[in-house]
Amino acid sequence: MIFSILPSRAPAWKPLALASALTLCALNPAIAQINDDKALAPVVVTASRFANDPAFSPIGATVITSEQIREAGVSNVNQAIRKIGGVFGRQSGDGTQDFGLDLRGFGAASINNVVVLLDGIRLSENEISGALFSSVPIETVERIEIVRGGSSVLYGDGATAGVIQIITKRPQGNALHGSITTEIGQFGHKEVRASVAKGWGGFSLDANVSKLESDNYRDNNAVRQNNFSGGAQWASNEGRAGLRVDIARQDSRLAGALSLAQFEENPRQTLSPNDMASIDTNRYTAFMERRLGAFELAAELSHRDRTAKALFVGSFGSSASQYDGRMTQFSPRVRHLSMSGDLTNELVLGMDFAHWTRSAISTFDGFPSPQANASQQSKALYARDEVKVGNARLAFGARHEIFDKDSVNNGVGLYDISQALNAWDLQGNYLVAPGVNVFAKGGQSYRVANVDENGFTPVVNQPLKPQISHDLELGATLGDIEKKVTVKLFQHRLKNEIFFDPTAGFFGANVNLDPTKRQGIEIETRMRLASTFTLSANLQHLSAQFIEGPNAGNEITLVPKNIATLRINWMPDNSQSADVGMQWVDSQRYGGDFSNTCSARMPSFATLDGRYAKRVGAWEFAIAGSNLTDKQYFTNAYGNCQSGIYPDNGRQLKLSARYDF
Structure with missing residues (x-):
């Protein structure tokens, strides 16, 4: 993959002063109205980007x-989304x-078609790089909301496949509480996590x-990660205000790709024993x-x-690169909630501002290239109004966003453009x-090309x-909290879809595709089978193909037609618990097979995982295993046919101990 590099210029807007004023506005009454006896109730963020009102759940x-x-018993946020939420995930190449x-079958471009937020802050990157879920402590998560389908009205660029919103816990009362977890496992796995919170x-x-490690x-x-997350907040019945700091350090070795023959010979081998990369991230939030x-x-x-730094060593020499990026986000908004008789109305108005810069330096065999x-x-204005009357809900929203982009290489301007986009949606729900x-949803969503794609x-x-x-x-x-089934039929018709086309030019290129379409069905169920057993299942069937142009009728690559996830949880009243899960993924086209001429497909596969835990007082001891059948399979293969394969992990067993206080 080839990257372009980016220019720095001062932001045209200055949100700091306004944010400081807003923070002080909330802070003063919070300090004045402290109630020592009142615990802070957990609050969740809904589709309106505000604390939950039961009448307006997503x-x-x-x-x-x-x-x-x-x-x-999941140990990280990404794993929770895949195991519990039934979302298909592709093995990371950096060992993390x-x-x-991948929501709704966007293949190699999936990470750029899903917006990931942490307490309203966008984690998704403006480059070909996924969100760092591993920087979010799993112990702090109150809930995760997965909204599939177009969501650009509230979340803007890249929300065509959906939105993943991570909402963290709020401190409860004056108690001191926390946990310490240690975990060891095969392949030299060692992990320690500690969490503590105190209220006054x-x-x-x-x-x-x-x-x-x-x-x-x-x-x-191999991978080495160190994370820190900390915060302070003041809260009262009238609101809250606070600060957070999140720091992540990650060092990875890069095993690289294999051919099918090499994979079948030994999926654990590497052809790039000296490649490595690192990512250091600091995030400050008010x-x-x-x-x-x-x-x-x-x-x-x-x-x-x-x-982000990377080093690649090959037979023709070595290349090193460093990318330094900065992003500032400011998202003010207001909600008005009114009631009259049987009618409840929620009106939300908001703005989103973002300023992102990146500088890049690279060398080849010690010879530097020009700095890029x-x-x-971006600046956006959006509005959303939802009305609830009796058993019916109806919502309409619209968004207008302007993007200004430029790129400079060695002082020479490469491009300087402005793009204005609109999104809208109409949603309805009726309790029959x-x-x-x-329920029904319809709308328009959008995505703009990131710096790597435009480069x-x-x-x-x-x-x-x-x-x-x-x-x-x-x-x-259908059903209630004890037994519930949700069925969705969906369709996305895309124009100018942004994708890497390996057939464009000599080395391939990022292009706007001819019109494409994704359509399918999703079924999600969760039910209590008995007092101690709970079953959950997710099924997705979809078709992703070109509908016009020379590739009309061809399948989009790296998109399995069917994905099924099944989990059974056992929780008797004797301090024991067990969880077993299975996921089956259908075959799919190799990433470079745009012409659909490769007679082979990436094979389908099924994996099995499980966990058993026993509580003894404040302690919990557990054994967990992933890919218990030791299946040799792969979810990433970017080559044209039987090549560019990144093997997934084999069987791994882990032992853990957790102490709660």
Whole structure:
């Protein structure tokens, strides 16, 4: 993959002063109205980007709770989304736990078609790089909301396949509580996590640290990670305000790709024993919420520094690169909630501002190339109104966003463009009878090409057009919290989809595809089979293909037609628990097989995992295993046919001990 590099320029807007004023507005009453006896109730963020009101819970969303996370015994956020949420994930090439998540079959471009947020702060990158889920302590997660389908009205660029929102816990009362977890396993796996939180009336502090070391399944694929997350907040009945710091350090060895013959000979081998990479990330966030009668104000201001380094050593020499990126986000918004008789109305108005820069330096055998710089500024205005009357809900939203991008290489401007985009959606939900909900969604979402994609196009220095998707979803939910089934029919019709085409030019290029379409069905169920057994299942069947142009009728690559996930959880009342899960993934086209001429396909596979835990007082001891049948398989293969294969992990057993206080 070839990268372009980006320019720095001063932001045209200055959010810091406004954010400081908003924070102080929330902070003063919070300090004045401390109630030592009142515990802070957990609050969740809904589809309106505000704290939950039961009347306006997200329509058709998948929700993973902290209780489900504990029951399944997952140790990181990405794993929770895959195991509990049933989301398909592709093995990361850097040995980390940050699998590439794919909602609705977007293949190699999946990570750029899903927006990931942490308490309203965007974690998704403006480059070909996935969100660092591993920097989020699993112990702090209150819930994870997965909203599949177009969501650009509230979340903007890249929300065509959906949104993954991670909501963290809020401190409870004056208690001191926390946990310490240690874990060891095969392939030199060692991990330690510690979490602590303390409240003093309306003021609270929390801190989380973790250290992970693993040699991993493949040769030259070791990873070392160190994370810290800490925060302080003041809260009252009228709102809250606070600060957070998140620091992540990651060093990885890169095992590289294999051919099918090499994979079958030894999937653990590497052909690149000296390749390595690292990512250092610092994120600083200020936030506030303030209620003023029927109005509620909220805002987040976040700044992130990110340094990525890589070294590749080949037979023709070595290349090294360093990318230094910075991103500042500011998201003020206001909500008005009104009620009149049987009618409840929620109106949300908001703005999103972002300023992103990156500088890049690379060398080949010690000879430096010119420094490349790039920047992107975006500003958006959105509105969403939802009405609930009796058993019916109806919501409409619209968004207008402007992107300004430029790129400079060795002082020479490569491009400087502005792109304006619109999104809209219309959603409805009706309670037909107790336990029977039907819903429908329609709208337009969008994505703009990131700096890496614009840096390698068929026409040099000509940025790609924005991707536009027209989205449709029909569904129904049957049952209650004890037994519930949700069925969705969906369709995405895309124009100018942004994708890497290996057949463009001599080396391939990032292009705007001819019109494409994705359509299918999703079924999600969770039910209590008995007092001690719970079953959950997810099924996705979809078709992803070109509908116009020379490739009309061809399948989109790296998209399995069918994915099925099944889990059974056992929790008797004797301090024991067990969890067993299976996932089956259908065959799919190799990543470079745009013409669909390769007679071979990436094989289908099924994996089995399990965990048994026993509690003894404040201690929990567990044994867990992944890929228990030791299946040799792969989810990433970017070559044209039987090549470019990145093997997935073999069987791994882990032992853990956790102490809660």
